[in-house]
Amino acid sequence: xxxxxxxxxxxxxxxxxxxxxxxxxxxxxxxxxxxxxxxxxxxxxxxxxxxxxxxxxxxxxxxxxxxxxxxxxxxxxxxxxxxxxxxxxxxxxxxxxxxxxxxxxxxxxxxxxxxxxxxxxxxxxxxxxxxxxxxxxxxxxxxxxxxxxx
Amino acid sequence: xxxxxxxxxxxxxxxxxxxxxxxxxxxxxxxxxxxxxxxxxxxxxxxxxxxxxxxxxxxxxxxxxxxxxxxxxxxxxxxxxxxxxxxxxxxxxxxxxxxxxxxxxxxxxxxxxxxxxxxxxxxxxxxxxxxxxxxxxxxxxxxxxxxxxxxxxxxxxxxxxxxxxxxx
Numbered sequence: 001x002x003x004x005x006x007x008x009x010x011x012x013x014x015x016x017x018x019x020x021x022x023x024x025x026x027x028x029x030x031x032x033x034x035x036x037x038x039x040x041x042x043x044x045x046x047x048x049x050x051x052x053x054x055x056x057x058x059x060x061x062x063x064x065x066x067x068x069x070x071x072x073x074x075x076x077x078x079x080x081x082x083x084x085x086x087x088x089x090x091x092x093x094x095x096x097x098x099x100x101x102x103x104x105x106x107x108x109x110x111x112x113x114x115x116x117x118x119x120x121x122x123x124x125x126x127x128x129x130x131x132x133x134x135x136x137x138x139x140x141x142x143x144x145x146x147x148x149x150x
Numbered sequence: 151x152x153x154x155x156x157x158x159x160x161x162x163x164x165x166x167x168x169x170x171x172x173x174x175x176x177x178x179x180x181x182x183x184x185x186x187x188x189x190x191x192x193x194x195x196x197x198x199x200x201x202x203x204x205x206x207x208x209x210x211x212x213x214x215x216x217x218x219x220x221x222x223x224x225x226x227x228x229x230x231x232x233x234x235x236x237x238x239x240x241x242x243x244x245x246x247x248x249x250x251x252x253x254x255x256x257x258x259x260x261x262x263x264x265x266x267x268x269x270x271x272x273x274x275x276x277x278x279x280x281x282x283x284x285x286x287x288x289x290x291x292x293x294x295x296x297x298x299x300x301x302x303x304x305x306x307x308x309x310x311x312x313x314x315x316x317x318x
Binding site: 025026027028029030031032033035036037038039042043044046047048050051052053054055056057058059060063069071072073075076079095096097 | 153156157159160161163164165166167168169170171172175176177178179180181182183184185186187188244269271272275
């Protein structure tokens with residue numbers, strides 16, 4: 001049962017991050033503006049940070065969906081989500097009114113966004129702790145075969 | 151290979167992928183150029199045409215202050231207010247109750263609210279509450295306190311005795 005929940009977490013997290021990256025790709029300039037509006041990243045670094053976030057989201061999300069490098073991918077996404085949570089919280093506490101930039105579009109940053117990130121962070125940490133990826137599925141299949149043949 | 155090393159390699163590959171993808175997108179992030187926050191861009195400071203509260207520039211507000219033709223409300227922290235504020239300004243943080251200062255403000259033809267940041271977020275919140283409290287002509291100072299100082303607007307320091315003294 002736990003294994004099925006963790007597999008579902010892995011697939012949902014992977015799909016969410018691939019979706020988030022694909023939604024930002026057509027307008028990277030707008031996402032760079034969203035990053036700048038958090039007022040934490042130096043102006044010159046903003047475009048590089050925006051590109052890095054989208055690339056990491058895409059690659060780590062795809063890895064989770066495919067079940068490859070599950071533990072490192074979940075760890076990277078957990079780190080990303082921790083940073084997102086910190087960025088959002090400081091902006092809300094400073095009274096900065098901005099778009100969250102999470103999935104492209106105009107979604108405003110709110111404490112609901114923070115709660116969603118914290119929930120996703122918990123899921124990413126659970127997947128990183130007990131990765132149920134392709135290697136795990138192969139091991140499980142081998143164990144089932146040896147048990148049935150023995 | 152250790153977990154951290156694999157995570158690091160995944161990150162580095164992701165960064166490379168993001169930079170590569172940026173080269174093919176219709177609206178790329180401007181690498182090599184700085185991107186300022188919307189509120190910090192020249193001319194964009196607090197000057198949102200859709201803003202619900204009217205704006206007033208330092209150039210327009212300064213004569214009103216000198217002629218005592220407007221009341222000023224400082225929306226920054228009490229410490230910032232005590233360190234320096236517009237001469238005669240009352241203090242009201244976004245989280246504070248406005249009841250004490252509302253009677254004084256109703257007597258003024260115009261009320262000008264200012265804060266610390268160029269996006270005027272705190273001033274907007276205070277101004278909206280003053281409007282809800284029955285103040286008709288409320289404006290938010292564009293450029294906030296830094297621009298007031300830079301424009302040579304009159305200032306003074308000290309805590310706000312009138313803010314807690316009632317309507318006297």
